[in-house]
Amino acid sequence: GQMNLTSPQNVQVDIINTNFTLRWTWNSENDFSVTFSAQYQRLFEDYEEAVIEETDWKEMSGCQNVTVMECDFSSAMTDYLYSYNVRVRAEQGEEKSPWSTTLFFTPYLKAKIGPPGVHLKSINGVVEINISSPEENLSRRMWTSDIIFTYNAVFWENSSNAEPKSRTLERRNKIYDLAPRTTYCLKVQAHITSERKVGSFSPVYCIKTTDKARILAYPINLEIHALNMKFLLTWDNLYDQNVSFTVQQLIGYLMSLPEDYSNNWTTVSGCENITITQCDVSSDIYHLGTYFFRVKAMSGYNKSHWSNEIKVDPCVVNEIGPPNLTVSSSEDSLRIQLIPPGESENKSMSEFYDLSYRVLYWKNSSDAEEKIKEEQQLLFIISDLTPLTWYCLKVQAFSPVYKKNGHFSDAICIKTLNGKDSPLSIFMAFVIAMFASLILASFCIFSIYHISRRIRYTFFPSCKPPSNIEDRFGSGQPFSIPYLSTSEEPTENCCIIESIVIEETNQTDIKEYKHSKQNSRDSGNYSNDDDTSGAKVLEEMLEQEAA
C-alpha cells in the first residue's frame, strides 16, 4: 500500500538496573488508532571480538502494538554484556511505516544504577544505617559483584540551616556521637567507581536520636598503634569503678557482603575480660586485608554496648621501625650495612613493603649540613669524605608505594681514618705478617725436625754393632761413647739402673762402677729401647768382672 505513515523518531533506550524502557517520538500524536511495534536483534561477539554475527530481527515482547510512545522490554533482554540493535515502526490497520533508524546499545554500558535501599534504626543515642544494594534480592541483576558499589550519603541536621555534608558509608554503619533528641536526615546513592557511574539518590530518610542509654558507657576513642606489624588497640578509660573489657574482631570483607555478619565477630585471644585499656591484637591480623575491631566494657553484671568499630588496613596503619646498622670507616668513605626493620623479631618489614633506605649524614661540627643518600640495597657506601674527621649518620627505611617513612635509627658517629692507615693497608699488612710468620714457623719446625734426625742418625744409630766388635773396643764401651759429652744431665731413667747396679755389684770397684754408670745413663738418655741395651751392656760388664 501507499506509505502515508511516517517512521517514529528519536528512538532511545533507558535502562535502570535491569529495567529496560524504549522511548520514541512521532509527529501526529493525536491519532489514537496508530500503534507501534519494535524489533530487536542480538549481536554476537566471540571472545576476541573478531567475528560479529547478527541474529534475525525478532519481535520485541512488551513492545508490540503499544498505543503510547514507550514500552518496557526488560523480558526480551537476556545478555547484558552483549550488544543489541532495536528499531520501531508505526502501524495503522494494515498500513505500516518504514522502520525507524536502528539504535545500537550495550545494556551494561548503557545502564544506570537505581537507588539503594536505606534502613535507619535509632537505639540508645546511636543511629544504625543499613544499606541494601540497588538490586538486593533480585534474581536478574545488572551489577553482579557484591563489592562493585561504594555508597555515598548526604546528611544534615533537620532543624539547622547547616550545609548538608557527604561521606562514604559501608553497607552497615553505626553512627555514634550524635546529639540526643535531634532529627537527622539523609539520602544515599550508589557509585561504581570503575565505570564512573553514579546512581540515583534514595528517598530522604529522617530519624530522631534517642537519649543515651543509662547503662555503662561504651569505650570511646579507639585507636590502633602499630610498629613493625605489632598492633596495639587502645581506648579511653572513662570509668571510676572496676571495669573489664573485651575486644572483638571482624574480617573486613564481610562488611561488604549483603549477609548478616553479626555472628562472625570473634573475641581476640588474650583480649577477654582484661582490666587495662589496651590490648595486643596482632595475633589474628594478616597484613593483606582489612579488619574491624570493637570493645565492650563490663562491670559486674553491667555491660556496655559495643563501641564504634575501628577499621584497620594493616600496611597503612603500621609504622616502620628503624633498621639495624653497622658502620665502618676508611680514610674517605663510610660503609653502612643495614638489617631491615623487624628482622630481629622475625617480622622483617621487607616482606610487607617495598623498602628503600635513606641515610642522613653530616660532619660532626657546628656548621654541619645534612646530606641524604637513598638506596634500595642494604649496603651503603658514602664516599668522598675527609680523612680523620668525625661523621654522624642516621638511617630510616621508607616505602614509596605506601608513602610511608619509617623511624630513624639513633645517630651513630664515627671517625674516618688517617690516609696512611686505611683499613685496606692495615689489612694487607696483617695478611703479609701472617704469611711471613707462617712460613718462618714452618721453616723452624722443619729444620728442628731435620736436625734432630741428623743428630740421632749420627750419634745414636738404631743398628747396634755386633758384640764382638764391641768387645774389641775393650771394657765393652759402645761406639758412641768417644763422641759424647760427659756433662752431668739429671734424668729419671737412670735411677732404676743405678739401683740395679748398686744391688748387684757390691764388690765392684767404684771407678768401674762410675764408668758404667755414665755409660748406662747416656744410652738411656735418648730412648727407651736403649735402656735395655744399656742394661745388657752392664750385665756383660758384670760378667766380665766376675770372670
Next chain:
Amino acid sequence: MATKTQGRLCLWQLCQLLLFSAGVMSLDCNLLHHQQSKFNRYSLQLLQKTGRSFPLECLGDLTAFQFPEKVLKHKFPQHAQMAAHEILQQLFGIFSRNLLQTRWEKGDVELFRNGLHLQTKHLEKCLSTKGGRPILRLKRYFQRIKDFLEKKKYSTCAWETVRLEAQRCFLYMDKLTVMMKN
C-alpha cells in the same frame, strides 16, 4: 547545649573527612605495581595451599573459559590497571558465594577473599579511566565461569576447575602488573 552539639557534629565530620582522605592518600598509584606483584604472589600461594592438587575424577569437568588475551595487549598502564581491578573484583564475587561443597581450608579462603577485597579497593582508588567496552570482554569471561558453576550446581569438581582457572588468572595478573608500570 547547642554549641556543644554543633561542636560534636563538626568533630564527627572532621573525623570522617580525615578518615576518608587517609584512605585516598594511602597509596602512590604510580608505584602500585610493586605492591600488586606482592599481592599476586601471595594470592597464588593461598589458592594453591587452600586445596590439594587437581582431583583426577574432575578431569571431565575441565573447561576452556577462554580468557580474553586481548586485554593483555593494551598499550596504556591505566588499561592494565583497569583490567587488574576487574579480575580481582570478579574473583571476589565468584569466591564469596556457594562454597559449601568444597573441602578447602576455610581460613585460607577467608584470607584470600579479604585480600581480594582490599586490593580491589586499593586499585579502585587509582583508576583514572572508566572501564567501558574493553572491560566487557573480561566481564563476559567471568560470566562464562559463573554460568559454568551454576550449570554444575556448584559441585566440588566445578569448584576445583574454577580454582584452577583462578590460578591461571593470577598468571595473567602478573602480566598486567608488569604493564601497570609507566
